[in-house]
Amino acid sequence: MGAGKSTLGVDLSARIGRTFVDVDEAIETQEGVSIAEVFRERGEAAFRGLEEERTCALLRGTPPAVMSLGGGALGSAATRAALAERAITVFVPVDVDAAWERTRESDRPLAQEEAEFRRLYDERQPLYRETADAVARDVHDAVLAAAGVAVERGVLARLGELVPGEGPVALVSDPHVGGIHGADAQLALGRRLAETHELPQGEAAKTTAAVERLWRGLRVKRDAALVALGGGATTDAAGFAAATYLRGIPWVPVPSTLLAQVDAAIGGKTAIDLPEAKNLVGAFHWPVRTVVDPALLATLPERERREGMAEVVKAGLLAGEQLWELREDELVRRAAAFKAAVCLRDPHDEGERAILNLGHTFAHALEAAAGYEEVTHGRAVALGLLAALRLSGRPVDPVEDALDPKPVWVDRERAWAALQRDKKRGLVLLGDEGPHWDVQVPEQDVRRALDELICH
Ligand SMILES: NC(=O)c1ccc[n+]([C@@H]2O[C@H](COP(=O)([O-])OP(=O)(O)OC[C@H]3O[C@@H](n4cnc5c(N)ncnc54)[C@H](O)[C@@H]3O)[C@@H](O)[C@H]2O)c1
Numbered sequence: 190m191g192a193g194k195s196t197l198g199v200d201l202s203a204r205i206g207r208t209f210v211d212v213d214e215a216i217e218t219q220e221g222v223s224i225a226e227v228f229r230e231r232g233e234a235a236f237r238g239l240e241e242e243r244t245c246a247l248l249r250g251t252p253p254a255v256m257s258l259g260g261g262a263l264g265s266a267a268t269r270a271a272l273a274e275r276a277i278t279v280f281v282p283v284d285v286d287a288a289w290e291r292t293r294e295s296d297r298p299l300a301q302e303e304a305e306f307r308r309l310y311d312e313r314q315p316l317y318r319e320t321a322d323a324v325a326r327d328v329h330d331a332v333l334a335a336a337g338v339a340v341e342r343g344v345l346a347r348l349g350e351l352v353p354g355e356g357p358v359a360l361v362s363d364p365h366v367g368g369i370h371g372a373d374a375q376l377a378l379g380r381r382l383a384e385t386h387e388l389p390q391g392e393a394a395k396t397t398a399a400v401e402r403l404w405r406g407l408r409v410k411r412d413a414a415l416v417a418l419g420g421g422a423t424t425d426a427a428g429f430a431a432a433t434y435l436r437g438i439p440w441v442p443v444p445s446t447l448l449a450q451v452d453a454a455i456g457g458k459t460a461i462d463l464p465e466a467k468n469l470v471g472a473f474h475w476p477v478r479t480v481v482d483p484a485l486l487a488t489l490p491e492r493e494r495r496e497g498m499a500e501v502v503k504a505g506l507l508a509g510e511q512l513w514e515l516r517e518d519e520l521v522r523r524a525a526a527f528k529a530a531v532c533l534r535d536p537h538d539e540g541e542r543a544i545l546n547l548g549h550t551f552a553h554a555l556e557a558a559a560g561y562e563e564v565t566h567g568r569a570v571a572l573g574l575l576a577a578l579r580l581s582g583r584p585v586d587p588v589e590d591a592l593d594p595k596p597v598w599v600d601r602e603r604a605w606a607a608l609q610r611d612k613k614r615g616l617v618l619l620g621d622e623g624p625h626w627d628v629q630v631p632e633q634d635v636r637r638a639l640d641e642l643i644c645h
Pocket residue numbers: 363365366369390391392395419420421422423425445446447448449452453454455456457458459460467468485486487488489490493496
C-alpha cells in the first residue's frame with residue numbers, strides 16, 4: 190500500500206507497450222461497489238476470496254499485461270502459484286513512514302489505524318521478497334525486470350542462481366575475456382557448470398566456421414542453458430548457436446563490454462556474418478535472462494569503452510535524456526533499460542525498433558567506404574549522430590562534447606554509393622516529440638550531411 194504501484198504500473202505499461210490492469214479496479218468493476226464497501230459489508234475474508242479469484246483469472250486469461258496487485262494479494266497460496274507460473278513479479282519497496290503518509294487519509298480499509306498499518310507492513314515484507322523475481326526502485330528497474338535483465342555491480346557472483354532452472358550450463362567465452370573473468374563465472378555457476386567452450390576473440394567469432402566448431406563441441410541436451418560471457422561478438426555468435434543448436438536452447442548473455450551491456454546483449458537479436466555482409470544470418474532468440482555486471486568494465490580498454498559510449502549517446506538522444514553524463518553503473522542501467530523497452534515494444538523489428546538506427550545509415554556508409562578496417566564502428570556512429578542531428582535541425586554539442594568525433598578520410602563517392610544502398614528504409618530523425626523513422630529526406634541534403642563527415 191502506498192508504494193506507488195499504480196503510477197509505476199501505468200508508466201511501465203506505456204514504456205513496454207502493454208495494457209495496464211489494476212486488480213482492485215477490476216474487482217470494483219466486477220462487483221459494482223468500492224473495495225471499501227466490500228470490506229464493510231462482507232468482511233475481509235470475502236474480499237480476499239474475490240481478490241484471489243479475480244487475480245488468478247486475470248493471470249491465466251490476459252494477454253501479456255502489466256498488473257498491479259493489492260498489497261494483501263500475496264497472502265493467497267493460489268495467487269502465489271499463479272504468479273510463479275504466469276508472471277514476472279516485481280516488488281516495489283517503500284519505506285513504512287512514506288507509505289503511511291501517503292495512505293493515512295485514504296479510504297483504504299487497512300490504512301485506518303497506524304499501529305495496525307505498521308504491523309501489516311512488517312508481516313508482509315518477507316512474503317514480498319520471497320515471491321518477487323526482481324525488486325524495482327523505479328520504472329527503469331521494472332522495464333529491466335520485464336525484459337529479464339539483471340543489472341547490478343557484483344551480480345556475476347550470483348550467476349548460478351540467475352540462470353533460470355536447475356539444469357546444466359555450457360559456458361562460452363573468448364580466450365581473452367575467459368582469461369580475465371572466466372574463473373569468476375565458473376565459480377558462480379558451481380555445480381551447474383557442465384562444459385566450457387571458446388569462440389575466437391572479436392568479430393572472428395561471428396563466422397560459420399567458428400559457430401560450427403561450437404555446435405559440434407556442445408554436448409549438453411535441451412534441459413541445459415548456454416551462458417555467453419564476453420563482448421557483443423561473443424554474445425551474437427553464442428546466442429545464434431543457442432538459437433539453432435537442438436533447434437534452440439535457452440541462453441543467458443553476460444555482456445562484458447559497455448557496448449554489449451547497453452546494446453548487443455539486450456533485445457534478442459543474434460547473428461553471424463557472411464563475406465557478403467555483417468549480420469546476414471541470425472535469429473531472434475530472446476535470452477531467458479541477461480546478467481549485466483558493470484564491474485566487468487573495469488578491465489575494458491579505453492578504446493572499447495568509446496565504442497560503447499557512442500551507443501549510450503545514441504540512446505540518450507532518442508530518450509531525450511543526457512544518459513552519457515551519468516556515473517557508469519547508472520549509465521549502464523538506464524541505457525540498457527531504454528533499449529530493453531524499445532525491443533519489448535517491437536521484439537521482431539517490424540516498426541519502431543528502427544529508431545535504434547539513429548545515425549547508423551551514415552555510419553555504415555563510412556565504414557563500407559573505409560573497408561571496415563580504418564574507421565571503428567564507434568567513431569562512425571558518432572559521426573552518423575552528427576549528421577542525424579544536423580538533418581533534424583538540432584544542436585550537435587551533445588555528440589561533440591561526449592564523443593568529439595573527427596571527420597574521416599574516405600572516398601566520398603564510395604561512401605555515397607554505400608549510403609544509397611542502405612537508405613531504402615529512410616532515415617531516423619529527431620523531432621520535438623521524439624524520434625521518427627523512415628523519414629524521406631531530399632537527396633542533396635543527405636549528400637551534404639554525409640560530405641560534412643568526410644575530410645576535404
Ligand atoms: N545483437 C545486437 O542487437 C547487436 C547490437 C549492437 C552490436 N552488435 C554486435 O556486437 C559486436 C561488437 O561488440 P563489442 O563492441 O562488444 O566487441 P567485441 O565483442 O568484439 O569485444 C571487443 C574486444 O574487447 C574484449 N573484451 C570484452 N570484454 C572485456 C573486458 N571486460 N575486459 C577486457 N577486454 C574485454 C574482447 O576480447 C574483444 O577483443 C559486433 O559484432 C556487432 O555486430 C550486436
